[in-house]
Amino acid sequence: MNFSYSEKVVELQKQVISFMEEFVYPNEKKYEEQLNDQETRWSAIPPIMEELKAKAKERGLWNLFLPESEYGAGLTNLEYAPLCEIMGRSLLAPEVFNCAAPDTGNMEVLVRYGSHEQKEKWLKPLLAGEIRSCFSMTEPDVASADATNIEASIIRDGNEYVINGRKWWSSGAGDPRCKIAIVMGKSDYNAPKYEQQSMILVPLDTPGVTIERVLPVFGYDHAPHGHAEITFKDVRVPAENMLLGEGRGFEIAQGRLGPGRIHHCMRLIGAAERALEELCKRVQKREAFGKPISSQGVVREWIADSRIEIEQARLLTLKAAYMMDTVGNKQAKTEIAMIKVIAPNMALKVIDRAIQAFGAAGVSEDTPLAAQWAGARTLRIADGPDEVHRAQLARLELKKYDVNLQTV
Known part of the structure; x- marks a missing residue:
């Protein structure tokens, strides 16, 4: 195993470090000040964040996490590691470079498993940093570390799926830019154990989707990102919103x-x-x-x-x-x-x-x-x-x- 960094990675390291020192660290306090100056911490994004994102995009320091060169920087996991480490030094940085969770994971899902239509509608604006997303898997009523316990239902009804359930710790759902959730639930309760679950795309403005509350972490509300508890009550989405196919969750x-x-x-x-x-x-x-x-x-x-x-x-x-x-x-x-x-x-x-x-x-x-x-x-x-x-x-x-x- 050779862990030495290529010339390409060394150059990117220099660029990311320089960007952090010039723009990110000096603006950490400003971000908090702008966030706290707002009438509500959940209604708008501190302007400095969008300014920093624009600067990172201009410099090509954007979507570095994604191995696929068609969409990202074409870096391997090993090449991305030292860059991601630098970003981890600041709580702001991952979003600045469009490398923040849960969007990174959701973008990878869409790249690997999404249909052409799903990529056009949701992947492209996520890659552009125009919208954000959340991942709704964990449930308050079951031990979700064992995902076979998940009880939310995703049931086919003609050309639609109907989703019912309660999720929590859906990180990012409090953000006003969060437009889409990937929801995991059961589509067939009688299938083999690991074929009961499916994942489906649910726009957050769909009737029946209710953000009940945003959960603080040791007192930190992580606004405007947040970690939401969400109920899905008779939520209907088109059948084409299913990811990969039933039972593939x-x-x-x-x-x-x-x-x-x-x-x-x-x-x-x-x-x-x-x-x-x-x-x-x-x-x-x-x-x-x-x-x-x-x-x-x-x-x-x-x-x-x-x-x-x-x-x-x-x-x-x-x-x-x-x-x-x-x-x-x-x-x-x-x-x-x-x-x-x-x-x-x-x-x-x-x-x-x-x-x-x-x-x-x-x-x-x-x-x-x-x-x-x-x-x-x-x-x-x-x-x-x-x-x-x-x-x-x-x-x-x-x-x-x-x-x-x-x-x-």
Whole structure:
């Protein structure tokens, strides 16, 4: 495995870093100020965001996540990894480059599985950054880590499908630009276990779609993006809104979640790098008990451990990216599961140390640390909790030794 970056990637790294330093970091506070100045945090987008997106698009730093050169930059997962990491240093950056979840995953679904008409209607405006989207899978009444539990119904009625159910944590549904949801539900309750589910495109302005509330995360409402609880009551959409075909929902989910999971991990590495950078700057500036904080042995241990943990997580993430590129997502499932456990836990530890170094300032909104910590903590749950990934890893490991796993 060769993880060295090509000339193309090195040049893109320079461009993304330069853009971050010139435009993104200086405007983080401005974004918050504009958001808070609005009459309601959910009705409009801070103007600075659209300004930054226009600048990124002008410079060709746009849709870098998408491997298909027809639509994106034509980068492999391994090539995109260092760029995604840089974006992860700021909570604003992914959207600035049109590389934000859940749009990235939804665009990949449409590229891989969408019909020509679906691509024309929904993929093109998403690629242009003109609209946003959400992914409605998780339900409040069932353990959605096991997607076979999902109870929302998608039932054929002539030339339409009728959707009924309640979803939550549909990230992005609070955004006034969010126009389309990919909804996962059951289209055949009597089919084999993994053929009961389907995915369908549901415009959010369809009668019967109601956004009940937007859920805060550790007190952060993440406006104007948000994480919505949505009810679907007798929602009717044309039959051509079905993705790939009835009973293909699990197949689509597997194709979507692999890249989504690794992108989260890449961004977490960037968040951890920025936290370590802030920690190092802070402890050299502050004195306690007559000497710089950086001279304390425990602080130096924090710094050393953080560097070790970041490098470990990065190398494993690069290996997962390499395998996704060379043998496919299915064969890389072990590595994807490992990084999904490692990266959030690593980021939480590093960010927590930085918060400790900043003292009370670390838990305020004066630094990005508290918000980054909250985001990292959710990723021990999102796209499958740690326990599910660990269980899968254990099963795969035991199978190497011919252990009878029928009852596991």
